[in-house]
Amino acid sequence: xxxxxxxxxxxxxxxxxxxxxxxxxxxxxxxxxxxxxxxxxxxxxxxxxxxxxxxxxxxxxxxxxxxxxxxxxxxxxxxxxxxxxxxxxxxxxxxxxxxxxxxxxxxxxxxxxxxxxxxxxxxxxxxxxxxxxxxxxxxxxxxxxxxxxxxxxxxxxxxxxxxxxxxxxxxxxxxxxxxxxxxxxxxxxxxxxxxxxxxxxxxxxxxxxxxxxxxxxxxxxxxxxxxxxxxxxxxxxxxxxxxxxxxxxxxxxxxxxxxxxxxxxxxxxxxxxxxxxxxxxxxxxxxxxxxxxxxxxxxxxxxxxxxxxxxxxxxxxxxxxxxxxxxxxxxxxxxxxxxxxxxxxxxxxxxxxxxxxxxxxxxxxxxxxxxxxxxxxxxxxxxxxxxxxxxxxxxxxxxxxxxxxxxxxxxxxxxxxxxxxxxxxxxxxxxxxxxxxxxxxxxxxxxxxxxxxxxxxxxxxxxxxxxxxxxxxxxxxxxxxxxxxxxxxxxxxxxxxxxxxxxxxxxxxxxxxxxxxxxxxxxxxxxxxxxxxxxxxxxxxxxxxxxxxxxxxxxxxxxxxxxxxxxxxxxx
Amino acid sequence: xxxxxxxxxxxxxxxxxxxxxxxxxxxxxxxxxxxxxxxxxxxxxxxxxxxxxxxxxxxxxxxxxxxxxxxxxxxxxxxxxxxx
Numbered sequence: 201x202x203x204x205x206x207x208x209x210x211x212x213x214x215x216x217x218x219x220x221x222x223x224x225x226x227x228x229x230x231x232x233x234x235x236x237x238x239x240x241x242x243x244x245x246x247x248x249x250x251x252x253x254x255x256x257x258x259x260x261x262x263x264x265x266x267x268x269x270x271x272x273x274x275x276x277x278x279x280x281x282x283x284x285x286x287x288x289x290x291x292x293x294x295x296x297x298x299x300x301x302x303x304x305x306x307x308x309x310x311x312x313x314x315x316x317x318x319x320x321x322x323x324x325x326x327x328x329x330x331x332x333x334x335x336x337x338x339x340x341x342x343x344x345x346x347x348x349x350x351x352x353x354x355x356x357x358x359x360x361x362x363x364x365x366x367x368x369x370x371x372x373x374x375x376x377x378x379x380x381x382x383x384x385x386x387x388x389x390x391x392x393x394x395x396x397x398x399x400x401x402x403x404x405x406x407x408x409x410x411x412x413x414x415x416x417x418x419x420x421x422x423x424x425x426x427x428x429x430x431x432x433x434x435x436x437x438x439x440x441x442x443x444x445x446x447x448x449x450x451x452x453x454x455x456x457x458x459x460x461x462x463x464x465x466x467x468x469x470x471x472x473x474x475x476x477x478x479x480x481x482x483x484x485x486x487x488x489x490x491x492x493x494x495x496x497x498x499x500x501x502x503x504x505x506x507x508x509x510x511x512x513x514x515x516x517x518x519x520x521x522x523x524x525x526x527x528x529x530x531x532x533x534x535x536x537x538x539x540x541x542x543x544x545x546x547x548x549x550x551x552x553x554x555x556x557x558x559x560x561x562x563x564x565x566x567x568x569x570x571x572x573x574x575x576x577x578x579x580x581x582x583x584x585x586x587x588x589x590x591x592x593x594x595x596x597x598x599x600x601x602x603x604x605x606x607x608x609x610x611x612x613x614x615x616x617x618x619x620x621x622x623x624x625x626x627x628x629x630x631x632x633x634x635x636x637x638x639x640x641x642x643x644x645x646x647x648x649x650x651x652x653x654x655x656x657x658x659x660x661x662x663x664x665x666x667x668x669x670x671x672x673x674x675x676x677x678x679x680x681x682x683x684x685x686x687x688x689x690x691x692x693x694x695x696x697x698x699x700x701x702x703x704x705x706x707x708x709x710x711x712x713x714x715x716x717x718x719x720x721x722x723x724x725x726x727x728x729x730x731x732x733x734x735x736x737x738x739x740x741x742x743x744x745x746x747x748x749x750x751x752x753x754x755x756x757x758x759x760x761x762x763x764x765x766x767x768x769x770x771x772x
Numbered sequence: 773x774x775x776x777x778x779x780x781x782x783x784x785x786x787x788x789x790x791x792x793x794x795x796x797x798x799x800x801x802x803x804x805x806x807x808x809x810x811x812x813x814x815x816x817x818x819x820x821x822x823x824x825x826x827x828x829x830x831x832x833x834x835x836x837x838x839x840x841x842x843x844x845x846x847x848x849x850x851x852x853x854x855x856x
Contacts, residue, residue: 280820359827432832
């Protein structure tokens with residue numbers, strides 16, 4: 201029998217295996233530890249940078265652009281929050297893009313192709329769609345597609361659209377002013393974007409805010425002197441007149457006669473600033489401030505005012521305009537017909553070129569130039585807008601007898617419709633107001649004295665005769681109100697001098713005559729057809745705009761009515 | 773010496789705990805701020821939408837058309853019998 205031992209026997213193979221396994225594990229541990237050490241020391245800066253790149257974001261918080269309102273707070277330009285969607289082609293899953301494209305109403309294959317191209321170029325940012333409505337953006341982001349992000353943005357809307365387009369202007373897709381007030385006051389309206397550094401997760405959620413470099417400051421609101429009600433009716437009437445006369449363009453300006461505040465500033469043709477796809481550069485021209493016109497006969501009241509202000513002439517002074525023309529430096533200056541002997545009032549009423557030529561020659565170039573300059577003719581710009589026209593008034597030494605004569609009835613000099621309206625404020629008390637478009641808290645700025653109050657009253661009375669049956673502007677009359685003004689019909693300048701059949705029809709006027717409240721200038725450029733005189737084309741527009749504007753402003757009628765308002769059941 | 777070491781270790785532990793609490797507090801506040809900011813954004817959206825809607829409804833051209841066509845209103849005349 202063999203004896204069996206119960207004691208475990210030492211097995212060299214077992215020990216060897218145990219040692220080997222232990223060694224392998226130890227080696228693996230050493231490798232892991234070594235790798236850890238390398239990652240934490242040698243590769244640490246690189247890994248830290250890459251980690252930051254994937255999670256830390258420099259985020260810009262866009263500031264809301266200030267609202268532009270009319271004088272009563274009615275919004276004319278409003279920035280509304282929208283979302284700009286973008287994606288990182290390196291992170292996005294191409295399979296998920298068709299659904300996103302469908303939400304955004306863009307062709308799926310176009311999106312996939314552009315993402316693949318961007319990914320192959322190594323780009324990490326492309327716009328998916330800019331300025332998306334928030335509810336649509338929410339739908340897209342709710343899909344939680346990795347690599348698709350949404351940033352806050354603002355889109356500019358113009359509630360009054362075409363009516364205030366030229367004045368308010370327009371911004372581009374980046375919210376930068378391009379035209380009008382949006383351009384002129386871009387820095388003021390824009391505000392300051394906020395900047396912060398945050399840690400974001402894969403879906404764009406902020407999980408940690410590291411630092412705030414700047415806090416977003418919204419742009420301040422800006423109130424204009426514009427009265428949207430007057431702006432609308434001026435726009436409506438001007439548009440109708442331009443269409444009726446098949447005119448090339450037109451403009452109208454309403455100015456408060458006492459403060460110089462611009463209440464309406466409209467141009468035709470206009471454009472819809474809410475639809476950038478249909479913008480045409482020629483429609484974007486603000487003709488009321490950017491176009492220069494020869495004011496024609498609308499300058500005659502200034503020549504006459506200069507004469508009266510000199511003290512050498514009086515409203516009753518008689519001037520013989522026979523035989524209806526006068527020769528100046530081999531040129532003939534004509535009236536429509538031989539008006540014979542006219543007093544100063546008659547010169548305005550009949551719009552006599554011969555009469556004002558006589559007055560201008562008697563006064564001399566220096567006096568006329570000085571008076572016109574005080575009235576604001578030839579000024580560089582009145583609002584400080586980009587693209588604002590610079591007025592033209594020749595210096596006295598340039599005004600020889602012929603140029604002096606033509607300047608006296610509005611040829612050889614140039615103004616914008618707004619400058620002309622500004623000049624006409626001088627007839628409301630003798631002091632020319634500086635026009636302004638922005639509401640200000642400060643007191644009324646000092647005005648420029650042009651003529652005595654007495655002379656301005658005399659001119660107002662003369663201007664009223666223009667709208668009488670005897671005058672050239674009878675169609676400018678407004679029922680219930682005493683209205684004064686001056687018609688102007690100027691030949692347009694072409695390549696070969698003055699055109700025979702291209703005119704600018706102008707009417708500049710003021711109302712009510714007893715206590716002037718509004719100055720209105722209407723310009724219709726190149727009216728076609730039989731009617732082209734200022735009294736035929738521009739005066740009716742003046743009448744319609746002025747009548748409605750005075751009623752809207754609740755200005756008391758200054759022509760006493762023969763009839764009284766009849767109330768049903770009224771006893772007395 | 774042991775007491776001082778113990779106190780210092782105590783400070784270390786307490787300050788570590790305070791820091792953890794502060795970080796957590798900061799994250800909580802960030803969440804609150806984020807929620808408030810989102811609320812502000814939504815209110816701004818709503819406000820501007822309402823402003824635009826009001827402007828559209830009160831647009832002079834629209835009111836003018838409605839007054840003339842639907843309400844048969846017309847421009848006032850100088851002398852007018854208001855009703856018989």
